[in-house]
Ligand SMILES: *[C@@H]1O[C@H](CO)[C@@H](O)[C@H](O)[C@H]1NC(C)=O
Ligand SMILES: *[C@@H]1O[C@H](CO)[C@@H](O)[C@H](O)[C@H]1NC(C)=O
Ligand SMILES: *[C@@H]1O[C@H](CO)[C@@H](O)[C@H](O)[C@H]1NC(C)=O
Ligand SMILES: *[C@@H]1O[C@H](CO)[C@@H](O)[C@H](O)[C@H]1NC(C)=O
Ligand SMILES: *[C@@H]1O[C@H](CO)[C@@H](O)[C@H](O)[C@H]1NC(C)=O
């Protein structure tokens with residue numbers, strides 16, 4: 136991967152000359168570059184030149200500890216090696232070996248992974264010890280990472296990789312200053328949530344998100360796996376209407392064929408994860424230090440269960456289950472009985488938000504029954520969303536962790552702490568995004584705005600102990616033992632219509648690292664001084680986003696830096712033509728001239744993994760398809776294709792929109808989608824599509840079409 140910028144070439148020469156001079160005199164101490172999240176402490180060495188990652192770098196796992204942890208230290212080291220190859224381009228880095236600590240005169244630079252870090256001074260802010268802590272010691276030949284547990288060493292490898300990326304960007308070198316340091320998170324839970332109930336995503340997309348988030352030392356992915364797209368005109372309170380059966384409602388875990396709960400996934404069995412897919416997903420995430428916490432949302436948001444067993448629903452409010460109906464709790468338990476064995480986390484979420492307050496006793500009995508059931512059946516504890524269900528006679532068990540998201544009707548954290556509950560901060564004022572709702576200001580595009588950096592009371596920075604932007608009395612101290620951490624959330628209230636999966640990534644790309652910094656380091660000077668400034672974050676983010684290994688959510692073209700031409704073909708007479716690329720992320724311009732005679736059906740002109748561009752003969756126009764959600768986005772306006780002359784088309788996309796111009800006309804047209812809220816207020820939003828850059832045309836075009844001057848150029 137090439138990360139340099141030719142415009143700064145002269146600086147490389149200066150840096151090179153300077154380092155050449157300094158190496159023959161005394162060693163010049165240097166410190167680590169600011170990275171995301173910031174490292175807790177580092178002291179540079181004055182007696183050693185930097186550690187340089189070379190193509191021969193050895194990765195050695197301490198043979199005393201290679202099997203320690205799950206995943207093991209050795210397994211983490213193997214993932215680290217492939218990431219190091221991806222970042223440096225050094226394809227021949229030797230395989231990981233188990234062995235003893237390297238000697239000082241070893242011939243190749245060595246990364247040594249071991250355990251035994253002292254955790255006494257590396258506790259969470261609440262004083263608890265954490266296996267996620269690590270120490271590191273860097274000399275000119277050895278980079279030693281010593282985890283408290285294997286997971287701590289894993290985070291230490293992220294630190295090394297980020298330093299290599301920052302070094303490449305700064306001076307095209309792979310060097311890391313000598314010195315020693317220690318690092319540990321401030322909170323146990325540092326996560327993000329994605330609503331996969333109201334929007335369908337391939338498991339590969341969820342896996343890529345894990346890999347991406349782990350680069351910033353997040354440790355949890357909360358998967359909200361059941362829900363429905365609300366429509367008040369359809370869910371209209373009429374107990375005699377069955378219009379609610381039309382609403383899109385899903386539960387994403389595919390039960391085994393002979394399961395008593397198989398009916399729950401019909402008719403969207405095509406939009407579910409099999410046990411094998413989900414298991415592989417959890418495994419890959421675990422190999423990157425990420426735990427998957429699944430959620431099946433009940434007793435509200437439960438339309439998918441009502442569609443399966445209508446007798447369980449409250450008539451006229453079919454998204455609510457009637458908890459006092461005898462078969463309701465057994466039915467919900469039967470769903471968990473089916474899927475609990477899938478899950479590797481020791482916690483799951485039962486959702487339990489936004490239920491009827493007048494049924495508080497039923498609600499509390501339901502939550503406590505599910506807590507006992509899931510503990511007995513699956514040896515797991517549960518979480519719920521903070522929900523105000525006041526009862527004079529019952530309380531939710533303090534075994535249940537409460538995920539606060541909303542004042543005042545949701546929950547009031549300071550009161551929850553007084554009552555002895557463990558709390559996770561997902562307060563919407565700081566931590567909520569909604570797919571595409573940014574387009575009319577209903578929610579933010581990303582969380583890197585003032586809300587995080589200066590959104591706390593008195594203009595301070597947000598941290599997991601901050602719940603209210605205005606009322607300091609609603610916040611708590613970072614050392615509160617009942618504050619477990621924080622999870623940001625991305626909801627898909629507008630369903631599949633609103634976004635492609637990659638558009639969801641665009642909203643998360645910067646949001647994840649910005650909260651990851653706060654979740655690791657907090658915002659309190661007295662606890663930790665080594666936090667990132669906003670400027671340091673802004674400087675490091677583009678480099679770390681572009682270089683984050685193990686996934687390619689940016690759909691970048693390896694080795695190309697914008698502006699650049701990805702491919703250019705002057706004349707295509709034989710279809711289909713494979714380009715050797717697949718899907719290329721915005722910003723880009725895809726241009727072609729097309730001569731097209733009578734076609735009867737839709738013709739895929741360009742095909743990629745993330746999008747397909749069709750010619751639609753009925754509308755005589757162009758339509759994008761999202762092949763994952765199977766949604767079609769017609770342009771609407773006809774385009775004058777014919778069989779006797781060429782029509783020139785230029786499609787330009789950014790992360791905000793996709794536009795087209797025809798025959799260099801002044802008129803620019805947009806691809807848009809209808810999204811609505813509560814069955815009303817349907818409005819148009821812009822769609823951003825990746826370039827469908829894999830295959831040009833299909834066989835049937837050979838008789839009907841000719842294409843010229845096809846090019847794909849990346850850049851604004
Ligand atoms: C390294 O040298 C600098 C400047 O001479 C000094 O301030 C610093 O304390 C030294 N660090 C160590 C670890 O000796
Ligand atoms: C490399 O490190 C060793 C031991 O830490 C030290 O003796 C030696 O001077 C260093 N060499 C350079 C060039 O920094
Ligand atoms: C922890 O920190 C204290 C105070 O800074 C220090 O005295 C002590 O030696 C440290 N303990 C360990 C195990 O590093
Ligand atoms: C960066 O270094 C690599 C290998 O050392 C070299 O091939 C490449 O041309 C360099 N790039 C720049 C911009 O100097
Ligand atoms: C719930 O079911 C119970 C038992 O069948 C029934 O008595 C009650 O009326 C139902 N509640 C609602 C709100 O429909």
Ligand SMILES: *[C@@H]1O[C@H](CO)[C@@H](O)[C@H](O)[C@H]1NC(C)=O
Pocket residue numbers: 481514
């Ligand atoms: C139950 O889970 C805990 C961790 O949450 C674990 O320590 C314990 O061994 C498990 N018990 C059984 C019977 O699996």
Ligand SMILES: *[C@@H]1O[C@H](CO)[C@@H](O)[C@H](O)[C@H]1NC(C)=O
Pocket residue numbers: 510532533534
């Ligand atoms: C909490 O769970 C434990 C078992 O995990 C159980 O023994 C205890 O009764 C539960 N406490 C409450 C208040 O439900």
Ligand SMILES: *[C@@H]1O[C@H](CO)[C@@H](O)[C@H](O)[C@H]1NC(C)=O
Pocket residue numbers: 542543547549550606608609
């Ligand atoms: C916290 O927020 C709630 C809801 O906005 C408010 O009623 C309450 O007074 C605030 N302060 C405390 C200490 O609970």
Ligand SMILES: *[C@@H]1O[C@H](CO)[C@@H](O)[C@H](O)[C@H]1NC(C)=O
Pocket residue numbers: 527528529530553554
């Ligand atoms: C519920 O919890 C509150 C606060 O801890 C306590 O005052 C109250 O007595 C509890 N009620 C019941 C019915 O246990």
Ligand SMILES: *[C@@H]1O[C@H](CO)[C@@H](O)[C@H](O)[C@H]1NC(C)=O
Pocket residue numbers: 732733778
């Ligand atoms: C296209 O179809 C029309 C109507 O069916 C016909 O008149 C015309 O000749 C066809 N053109 C070509 C190039 O086949």
Ligand SMILES: *[C@@H]1O[C@H](CO)[C@@H](O)[C@H](O)[C@H]1NC(C)=O
Pocket residue numbers: 335402403405406763764765
């Ligand atoms: C799944 O099937 C439903 C019902 O046939 C259909 O509406 C939907 O588009 C399909 N989903 C995908 C992703 O193909």
Ligand SMILES: *[C@@H]1O[C@H](CO)[C@@H](O)[C@H](O)[C@H]1NC(C)=O
Pocket residue numbers: 364629630632808809810811
């Ligand atoms: C999705 O788009 C279709 C077609 O434009 C529209 O009829 C439908 O109401 C939209 N659905 C939602 C949930 O926005």
